[in-house]
Amino acid sequence: MTQVLNLLLGGVFHAAALFLVAAGLQLVFGVQKILNLACGSFYALGAYAGITAVQTALAAGVPAPLFLLVLIGAGLTLGLLGPPIERLLRTIYDRDEAFQLLLTFALVLMLEDVIRFVWGAAPYQLGGVYLVYGQVRLGTVTIPVYNFVVIGAGLAIAAAMGVLLTRTRFGGIVRAAAENRGMAEALGVDMARISTRVFTLGLVLGTVGGALVIPAGAAVNEMGIELIVEAFAVVVIGGLGSMRGAFVGALIVGVLKAVAIAVYPEAEMLAIYVIVIGVLLFRPAGLFARATA
Amino acid sequence: MIRHLVLAAALAAVAAVPLLGRDYYATLMLPFFAYSVALLGLNLLFGTTGLLSFGHALFLAVGGYAAAYLGSTLQVRSLEAMLAVAVVAAVVIAVPVGWLCVRYVKIYFGMLTLAFGMLFYSFLYKFYGLTGGDEGMPVARPSLLGRGFGDLDKTSYLIGPYYYYSLALCVVAAVVMWRIVHSPLGLSLRAIRENADKAEYVGVRVRRYRFYAFVIAAVFGAAGGVLLVVPTGLASPTLAYWTHSGNLVFMLLLGGFGHFFGPLLGAFVFIFLQDQVMSVTEYWRFVFGAVLAAVVIFLPRGLMGVLARQERA
Numbered sequence: 001m002t003q004v005l006n007l008l009l010g011g012v013f014h015a016a017a018l019f020l021v022a023a024g025l026q027l028v029f030g031v032q033k034i035l036n037l038a039c040g041s042f043y044a045l046g047a048y049a050g051i052t053a054v055q056t057a058l059a060a061g062v063p064a065p066l067f068l069l070v071l072i073g074a075g076l077t078l079g080l081l082g083p084p085i086e087r088l089l090r091t092i093y094d095r096d097e098a099f100q101l102l103l104t105f106a107l108v109l110m111l112e113d114v115i116r117f118v119w120g121a122a123p124y125q126l127g128g129v130y131l132v133y134g135q136v137r138l139g140t141v142t143i144p145v146y147n148f149v150v151i152g153a154g155l156a157i158a159a160a161m162g163v164l165l166t167r168t169r170f171g172g173i174v175r176a177a178a179e180n181r182g183m184a185e186a187l188g189v190d191m192a193r194i195s196t197r198v199f200t201l202g203l204v205l206g207t208v209g210g211a212l213v214i215p216a217g218a219a220v221n222e223m224g225i226e227l228i229v230e231a232f233a234v235v236v237i238g239g240l241g242s243m244r245g246a247f248v249g250a251l252i253v254g255v256l257k258a259v260a261i262a263v264y265p266e267a268e269m270l271a272i273y274v275i276v277i278g279v280l281l282f283r284p285a286g287l288f289a290r291a292t293a
Numbered sequence: 294m295i296r297h298l299v300l301a302a303a304l305a306a307v308a309a310v311p312l313l314g315r316d317y318y319a320t321l322m323l324p325f326f327a328y329s330v331a332l333l334g335l336n337l338l339f340g341t342t343g344l345l346s347f348g349h350a351l352f353l354a355v356g357g358y359a360a361a362y363l364g365s366t367l368q369v370r371s372l373e374a375m376l377a378v379a380v381v382a383a384v385v386i387a388v389p390v391g392w393l394c395v396r397y398v399k400i401y402f403g404m405l406t407l408a409f410g411m412l413f414y415s416f417l418y419k420f421y422g423l424t425g426g427d428e429g430m431p432v433a434r435p436s437l438l439g440r441g442f443g444d445l446d447k448t449s450y451l452i453g454p455y456y457y458y459s460l461a462l463c464v465v466a467a468v469v470m471w472r473i474v475h476s477p478l479g480l481s482l483r484a485i486r487e488n489a490d491k492a493e494y495v496g497v498r499v500r501r502y503r504f505y506a507f508v509i510a511a512v513f514g515a516a517g518g519v520l521l522v523v524p525t526g527l528a529s530p531t532l533a534y535w536t537h538s539g540n541l542v543f544m545l546l547l548g549g550f551g552h553f554f555g556p557l558l559g560a561f562v563f564i565f566l567q568d569q570v571m572s573v574t575e576y577w578r579f580v581f582g583a584v585l586a587a588v589v590i591f592l593p594r595g596l597m598g599v600l601a602r603q604e605r606a
Binding site: 035105106281 | 345347393396399400404405411412414418419536539543546576577578581585586589590
């Protein structure tokens, strides 16, 4: 029983990070209609920058329990990259999607080498803070409290995104722009500004996601291009452009992956793609077809 | 007329490369032939039919592993047999996969092909006993038209008989593809690209024709995959990884997918540029990303769009 619980918690922990990246993907797809392959690279960037930020902060005498704030701060700071990257993408908004996809692929290639240049090719780890918040014993297994913190943070961000998109003026404009860009523009929405903000928000979701999960593992060069495929699976399962879809899809993929690793490790990735293909066959628009974001 | 002259000159130049005595550059031409064959197929799908696949590397992996399996496990050394098995395997896989994928267009087609590519990748990567897992499978030196060339060392074999074999295969592939593109089938595919609804309306069976394009592209991909793994001597799961598919599309765009010879030019420039950049810096991906971004933004018709009069393949 506790083993199963441990397994599920592991899955949900991974799902929290997946949700953040997928939410960024959905947001940008909703408004800009661009499937951003570079979302995974933002996640990787957040992870690396998070490690450096925490190490710097600890060396400067910041008390260890505050590292969570440092991680989030690092993720948010990377938001500065949003406007220039969005400016680059703006050159191809009215082009064929093949070009849009390839431009984000170009970003993937460049960001991978930026990371390699700044942080090197060896795995990069943040030691010593993962267990700062202690552990809880559940029967025979111990689970770091930090895992619950990440899951909680994921839920809080999901709730905040919900409020932002459905209860605020900005959210209303974003949804209007997702629905009909031309009409929103005709009604006086400054689409250039909205695009910049939405893209930056999407980027920050990815970088914060990467920063949050990194104390539990190690950052490697390929983490971005690996995660983006899973994030793709999430949005296909949930439905392109749907926030709720990203949430449910992330849970499905995260838990499924954890279960597969425990039961039949060979099927770890296979299981995910089988679900993806199944969803595409029977509910091509995803489980939450109606775009809400 | 001028086009024929250019083509003949290019062919003569390519045929003369091994005679120049710069063996290294001759070996670089081998992946060029392999990618050319694969890209001719991919361009039927993308340039001609308008479907962007982000999982086409799957079929290169099918070809590569077919060659490896035949040579290492079954001890069959004939390259013709490898090509035949690769083509059959590609058809066997492409029929169900294509049947599913062509029900979608645009971004969904791209995502579905990517999912299938990664499905195959994870199969290759995880099922160690069958595929060698992350280490891949060695590819034994195949015989060409029944001759083993046992007296030649590896380099002489590769830049000698194997070079001209690859070149010949590449020419055959180009001729076959030229015929396909300029057949009624090719015309229908172009009609589908331009306006699928209208094409359907005038009697083109859109889904079926897209399916044909998918299977033909798969066959070319697998043949290219066989040619690709012989020089390296290894079939590894990364052949099927999605970034490899991305690089294939990159080559198409670099050369210009709107032109019949664009894919060949793209493969050529990609391989030689990669070689040059890698010798200067280990951060070649950054340079390539920047090149890709520049091509997407400033040269949407690729290098062929600059060099040649626009002519849709």
